[in-house]
Amino acid sequence: MTKRDAAPSARRSRLGAPLAPSFYDRPTELVARELLGAVLECTTPEGVTRGRIVETEAYLGDHDDACHAVAGLTRRTKDLFGPPGISYVYFIYGMYWCFNAVTRERGHGSAVLVRAVHPTDGLPLMHARRPKAKRERDLTNGPGKLCLAMGIVGEMSGRSLRTPPLMIRAGEPVADDQVIVTPRIGITRAADWPLRYLVRDDPFVSATPKHFQQRTWSP
């Protein structure tokens, strides 16, 4: 009568392998869609936090007017122009960090912005870092919020996503009919390009403006 686990929950706690650079060295739209379900992990002296990626946006490079790559190679964008599979963390609105994974070959200037994660590990730490979050979903349902909750900061930019402090691991894949595609949030240029990907009905996805065009992903 030992209290062995009654439910098959072991599967849930097994960690996937970090995604290889070859995963990222593909068309950015595809990487953005396939990053749904992968696990973002951040390790700091305070502890480890993890979350399943449920919302992403593709930024295509210097031909995409909403992408930071249009500014060219500057101090701010140097990591964006780095090799596939590294982080690009940038500072925005004088207050917040946003996390991207760099895609395509070095020098392309394309990346995937992670806009929301569904927390799986380190929830007490996330709550401590986000005292303003009233509801559970407010912890990580936005690009700035998830960086606050997970402790992602600018010093973590430009580094491989296969080793700490920032990693992305393989996770449970998301079926095609669960993926919704809409325009990107909060931009003024190329505002109608359908490059935002989200998991249908996940409570941690950020709000979609009512007037946005919305369709299901088709491969």
Place this chain on the structure above:
DNA sequence: ATCCGGATCGCCT
């Protein structure tokens, strides 16, 4: 539920 303004600052024009 949706809209609006304020906070705050590095970066490019």
Place this chain on the structure above:
DNA sequence: GGCGATCCGGATG
């Protein structure tokens, strides 16, 4: 000098 790949709190329907 002005503008963001944002968040939050308060006002309004």
